[in-house]
Amino acid sequence: MATAKKTPSGMWKVRAYSHTTPDGKKHYRAFTAPTKQEAEQKAARFSGTADRFSRCDLNVLEAVHGYIDAKAGVLSPSTIYAYRVMERNCFDAIGREKINRLSSAKVQRWISDLTAEKSAKYVRNIYTLLTSSVSLYEPDIVFRVTLPAKQKKRSYAPSDDQIAALFNAAPDWLKICIALAAFGSLRRGEIRALKYKDIEGRVVHVHADMVRGSSPEEPWVYKEMPKTMDSCRDVLLPQEVIDLIGSGDPDAYIIPDGTPNRITDTFMHLRNDVGLSGIRFHDLRHYYASISAALGIPQSYTERAGGWHTGSPIMREVYQQPIESYESAYAAKITGHFAGILKSMT
Numbered sequence: 001m002a003t004a005k006k007t008p009s010g011m012w013k014v015r016a017y018s019h020t021t022p023d024g025k026k027h028y029r030a031f032t033a034p035t036k037q038e039a040e041q042k043a044a045r046f047s048g049t050a051d052r053f054s055r056c057d058l059n060v061l062e063a064v065h066g067y068i069d070a071k072a073g074v075l076s077p078s079t080i081y082a083y084r085v086m087e088r089n090c091f092d093a094i095g096r097e098k099i100n101r102l103s104s105a106k107v108q109r110w111i112s113d114l115t116a117e118k119s120a121k122y123v124r125n126i127y128t129l130l131t132s133s134v135s136l137y138e139p140d141i142v143f144r145v146t147l148p149a150k151q152k153k154r155s156y157a158p159s160d161d162q163i164a165a166l167f168n169a170a171p172d173w174l175k176i177c178i179a180l181a182a183f184g185s186l187r188r189g190e191i192r193a194l195k196y197k198d199i200e201g202r203v204v205h206v207h208a209d210m211v212r213g214s215s216p217e218e219p220w221v222y223k224e225m226p227k228t229m230d231s232c233r234d235v236l237l238p239q240e241v242i243d244l245i246g247s248g249d250p251d252a253y254i255i256p257d258g259t260p261n262r263i264t265d266t267f268m269h270l271r272n273d274v275g276l277s278g279i280r281f282h283d284l285r286h287y288y289a290s291i292s293a294a295l296g297i298p299q300s301y302t303e304r305a306g307g308w309h310t311g312s313p314i315m316r317e318v319y320q321q322p323i324e325s326y327e328s329a330y331a332a333k334i335t336g337h338f339a340g341i342l343k344s345m346t
Helices: 036-047 052-056 060-071 077-089 104-115 120-137 160-169 172-184 188-193 239-245 260-273 283-294 299-306 313-319 324-345
Strands: 012-020 026-033 203-206 209-215 218-223 233-236
Touching: 012 036, 026 036, 060 077, 060 120, 077 120, 077 209, 077 218, 104 120, 160 172, 160 260, 172 188, 172 239, 172 260, 172 283, 188 209, 188 260, 233 299, 283 299
Parallel strands: none
Antiparallel strands: 012 026, 203 233, 209 218
């Protein structure tokens, strides 16, 4: 193997044979590192790879497709579905580029173009798919790019009156969904996966989710385990909610028709009809967490009940938002306390 040489910049550089093209021309890969040993180790790993030629010959789309296929058995169906959508829609600009010719400049231009059309979070997810795919075949390739800045999440907690307005205007099946989300902090996929046998007295055993499938033939699938172990939980509900749900075949779904998207879509029409267009279905979980905080419920209990992991910063930063009606009461209580102190000082 060739010996690494020190460059004027102080880095160490070594070349390793890659492949020979049909015209007889030999091609090499250059590896640089801060030390001679690191550079030579990189070259040695590359030279020792049996399928070196086939890897170098892959383009970006082939690498992405191969990565998704390789991970299909270990990633969730919803993640595979999202990756397939990205594969189809987001790699036109660089899809035919050979991965060993993909430069940071090309990737940066691609990211900048995507940022004009997609959210910062989505662009970051696309970039993660690219780098994961490339590193599966060429682990030494590293891109130096600037990703769009993370956007602060929009957070809103509805008031008691707004929850009541939504609940009263909803059809019976959507009343159940609203109650389970607002008073039990269930996610829409957990609601859709809930069966009558999962209810015992006033306790709902949350242990399953309805998630995106990985193929058009199976767009939604029942998943026995939620996305995190923290999501497996028992939730105590008011008797009124249990009565609203009623009873049925133990193996039947409580919400038997449609998908989680149907819950969201119907809720959006409802909120517009009652003049509350700023509220999302997911904000009902914000309501649950914020009311828990307002009532002085320990965060550890709220985390367990809502399926958040212990010490979750998301709980504090996103879900436990001030509710205006409670905020004004707290403000009056604080100013009253200060007024009492001032009176004692005069």
